Amino acid sequence: MELVLSIIIGVLFTAAVYLILSRSLLKVILGTGLLSHGAHLLILTMGGLGGMAPPVLIDGVTDFADPLPQALILTAIVISFGVTAVMLVMAYRMYAVHKTDNMNELRGNDEHD
């Protein structure tokens, strides 16, 4: 089962890298979304997929799933959620000001601003 998930995570990372390297800013942001999905799935997989019961104390159950990765994922999800919201709003502002979402047109240095 870990092997299957590893392959899926690899596909997610591949897609994320492809999208992040594209020109359109929206595709880049979609790519970061996929990247964080991959990272979160990776924590879950790396914690091990053993354990039958969800990590809730019930009488008579001894084989729980590892609760620690789930807590880590929950933290990482809200953080990436917040950052993605910031990124989307900034992409919107940038589109309003620069009138483009093409990353290639966002070059520039001190000489020509």
Next chain:
Amino acid sequence: MINLLLFPIIIPFFFAMVLLFFKEQVVVQRVVTLIGLALSLVASCWLVATVKVEGIQTVTLGSWPAPFGITMVSDMFSALLVTTTILLTFFIVVYSFKSIGVEREKFFYYPAILFMITGINGAFTTGDIFNMFVFFEVFLIASYLLIVLGGEKRQLRESIKYILVNVISSALFVIAVAYLYSVVGTLSMADIAMKIAEINQPGIISVIAILFLIVFGIKGAIFPLYFWLPGSYAAPPIPVLALFGALLTKVGVYAITRTYTLFFVHDIAFTHQFLLVLSLLTIVAGCIGALAYFDLKQIIIYNIIIAVGVILFGVAQMNTTGMEGAVYYLIHDMLIKAALFVLIGIIIYITGTSNLREMGGLIKTHASLGWFYLIAAFGLAGIPPLSGFLGKLLIIKGGFEADHTVGSIVILASSLIVLLSVIRIFIYAFWGEPTQPLPVTNKGTYRAMMMPAVALVVLTIAYGVGAEWLMPYMSDAANVLTDPSIYIDAVLKE
């Protein structure tokens, strides 16, 4: 006072929350920020004194036993960094009263700074690898606000790249933590160090070590990963640039130092050799950039990259001399970069441009600014009585002790280039004849901006001249770094 080491994290956090309620009252914002930073400074100085007398301070939150709860650990290294952070933030906040503009001050400028300090101090103090990720995000999100605040065209363009790079490196951080967790099954840094020692660092741990180097290298701008820094740091206004230049990359450097002295110490021939080569390449890349530009900001920004390389070269030696030098140089660099950015901010304010070719003859009208800039420039290059000397001396001595002769010579040569790059600013801006009449500036504003600049320069002079009194603190910090068992015993003593 068992919770003493949490005060430098909690006090700025508390004051930042209070400030959210007084969005429009700029005076309240300023006063409350200064009070908060002063209180944190007192707490952190007290912390340094406590660590000096009683050794490493630890507190495991919620009284859980050590590897199961989140441990906060304050050894001398992190206590000194926390104190330096708060100290220079205090002066940069004073500087921003006159330079940042009321519009920005009304839009959560000071709360963002305090939240950033919370995150940075937390990252310096934490003893849990995932908690370090969370504190990284705390100061990164605050820095996203600071870099884009104002919404100028250029800021928007550069900050989207800054955020993108940091989002990717944060995802890599999560991935690295996941790999490490699957190998050692724990998140507490002391416990990780012990588990890695037990399994004697197999190949997979070395791979994770390089992954951590990539993650923190993106934050700390080491050689192939510094590409984002020059553009992004040039976008925000000077006080924000000073905060970023003095603090943010140094957190990455701290994280590399911590992980490479605590976790990955069993295959030094591979991991630390890698770090050594990258640090030298970082210095070369920074030197090329520092000489290439005629822009005040860019010259100093590339000097950040050089300093990162020098510090990591000291860390890569893994001997006491090199480590003492790295600690001493790290704190020197935070102070001197803050001072230099504030000084060039004043030059830009007076001349109205950051292009060296368009200025000249300032020494006739602003003599004190010129001399203070010269002292700071000499301090950066490492002229003996000033602060940059001793750290670099120890780093180079450590390099020779570890038989890294070529590397040590590269560092010596880089000092010359650093000196050339900053003296060029002095020659172009202060000597010669004015190329054009200066724009009209307010004398009072100039004096108010000079005050924190002078304070920071005097602080760096004191840091260099008072090296003898500071050296015991540096040795304490270096001892913990060279002997991880002190750290592990302090956390897992029960």
